[in-house]
Amino acid sequence: MSKKIIYLLSLLMALSLVFASCKKNAAGTGDLTPPPVDNETGKEDANQDTGLFEDYNKIPVSGAIKEYEVFQNTGRDTYRNPVVVSVGNGVVFAFGELRYETPGAANDVGINGENTVDIVYKSSQNSGYDWDSQLKYVGGQAGSKENAHGAPNVFLLNNNKIVVVATAGGGIGRTAYKVGETGKVESRVEYIFGTISGTEISWGKWTEVQLSSSKIIDEIKKVKAATGREEVFNQYGTAPGRGVVLNSGSNILLSLVVANQGSTKTEADIRELMGRYVLKGTVAGNTITWEAVEGQPIAYTTQNVTLGPWKETQLYGGTDTEPKFFVVPSPWAPSSVKNLKLGRAKGKNQTPTATSIVASEGAAGYVDLTGKWFGKNTYNPKDPKNGGNYSILTHVQETGANLAMYVLDNASDNFDVKGTWKVSIPDVTGTAAKSSSIDVLPDGTIIAGFEFGRPAEVPEGFDSGKLYKVFFARYSQAYIANKTGN
CATH class of the missing domain: 1.20.5 (Single alpha-helices involved in coiled-coils or other helix-helix interfaces)
Known part of the structure; x- marks a missing residue:
């Protein structure tokens, strides 16, 4: 040879x-x-079992601690609406929606009575450094559109008890059928208990959220969706995000999104009229008794329009006597009522007023760091306390783009912005972004879930503007302070 x-x-x-x-x-x-993007720093300096830092001087400050594409789109299946949850001692869960196969899987509302959607999650035992290789399903796989669940609202009752409240049935999705017509499934919301053991969760059964005195849909239909029109609210669902827990886990607050979305038959049939209906849940074992916090659903659209200025509501704190909400604006409203600023409401029966924060539609992330914000100052990561009274908010500044992180001063309780950072992920080109979630680990480092970027290849029939990747990220407070200038 x-x-x-x-x-x-x-x-x-x-x-x-x-x-x-x-x-x-x-x-x-x-x-x-x-x-996928998978950047990590400081792993060798963290506790090898929990991934938590015990020495402040070893917490990375020049870059992200971890950036990881935790849910990877595969073909015609897409992931949306991440919710991150720290349960202590380095155990972290990342929840999201898995929307199957159809082009509608990329729509802003996954649950519309026609699509199969699962709530899925992955877990990490070392603060996000390493993750499950396989997906896990909340309550098992749906298998059909009749059993679909989406838009998870996640409540951590204590370190071993968790509740997921989710949209089911027709949700608030807009389809070719109007509510009441043949083929349009009625909205419903369901909850499920989970018991946490390490990085595993054992789930009970989905149970419908119901009032003892009346049907939720009947209460919703009593309220007109817009002044001067005969239309009423006829759909309801959840907004994805972290839920508000009261009284050491014995009560929870749930804000239902109420809506009239019309139909897609013609342009004249399209509606986007929204409001809220707030419930308090009393937890007893693995059951929850629900009652209305406000006398009736609150309508946000008081003008005679078909597309209102406000969309989904999220509770971010407060009590059952003085709940606190932020409300995302609608970019589709007519110019006469449009105001692309994040809305805020405080107290029962209050409608939103605009803050100074430029915003668009999508689920926002929020974590209250009262006593836990240190910024660039040193602290003891084994026992972070006596810090400043601040919060962190994450949300998009434009429709489907420009995700920003805000450091907010809690002193005025008025979303007073002290610093801003336009978030980016290395190797992800462009500014595409949508929903987000945020939490704090026991060592004071910050974790987040982001819908960010778009796949290089778009399946036939999909809207490229509505396909996102879902990332987990972890940052030191000093890194965030450097980026936001606070």
Whole structure:
């Protein structure tokens, strides 16, 4: 055999090894797609069991501690609406929606009575450094549109008890059928208990959220969706995010999104009229008794319009006597009522007023860091206390773009912005972004879930503007302070 032939055979073998390595690194995709973004720092300096830092001087400050594509879109299945939850001692859960197959899976509202949607999650035992390789399902896989659940509202009652409240049935999705017409499924909301053991959760059964005295849908239909129109609210659901827990877990507050979405039959049939209906849940074992906090659903659209200025409401704190809400604005409202600023309401029966924060639609993230915000100052990560009274808010500044993080001063309780950072993920091009979630670990580091970026390839029939990747991120407070200027 000539030297030339031997050389060519050796070259072919080397190329084969390179291609095999590339395929192995492609996260099981079977092609040459590069692996997802996965940046991490400081792992060797953290507690090897919990991933928590015990020495302040070893907490990374020059970059993110971890950035990871925790839910990876596969073909025609998409993931949306992340919710991150720290349960203590380094155990973290990341929840999200898995929307199956149809082009509608990328729509802003996954639950519309026609799509199959699961609430899924992954867990980490070391503060987000390492994650499950396989998806887990809240309450098991749906298997059909009749059993679909989406828009998870997650309540951590204590370190081993969790409740997920979710939209089911027709939700607040807009379809070719109006509510009441043949084929349009009625809205409902359901809850499920989970018992946490390490990084595992054992789930009970989905149970419908119901009032003892009347049906929720009947109460909603008593309220007109817009002044001067005969339309009424006829749909309801949840907004994804963290739920408000009161009285050491014996009560929870739930803000239902009430709506009239019309239908997609013609442009004239389209509606986007929204409000809220707040319930308090009293927890006893694995059951919850629900009662209305406000006398009736609150309508946000007081003008004679078909597209209102406000969309989904999220509770961010308060009590059952003085709940606190933020409300995202609608970019689709007519110019006469449009106000692209984050809305805020405090107290029962209050409608939103605009803050100074530029915003658009999508679920926002919020964490109250009262006594836990240190910014650039040193603190004891084994026992973070006596810090400043601040909060962190994450939300998009434009429709489907420009995710921003805000440090808010709690002193005025008026969303007083002390610093802003336009969040970015390395290797993710563009500014595409949507929903977000945020929480704090026991060592004072901050974790987040982001809908960010878009896939390079868009399946046929999908809207490229509504396909996002779902990331987990972890930051030191000093890094956030440097980025926000506070």
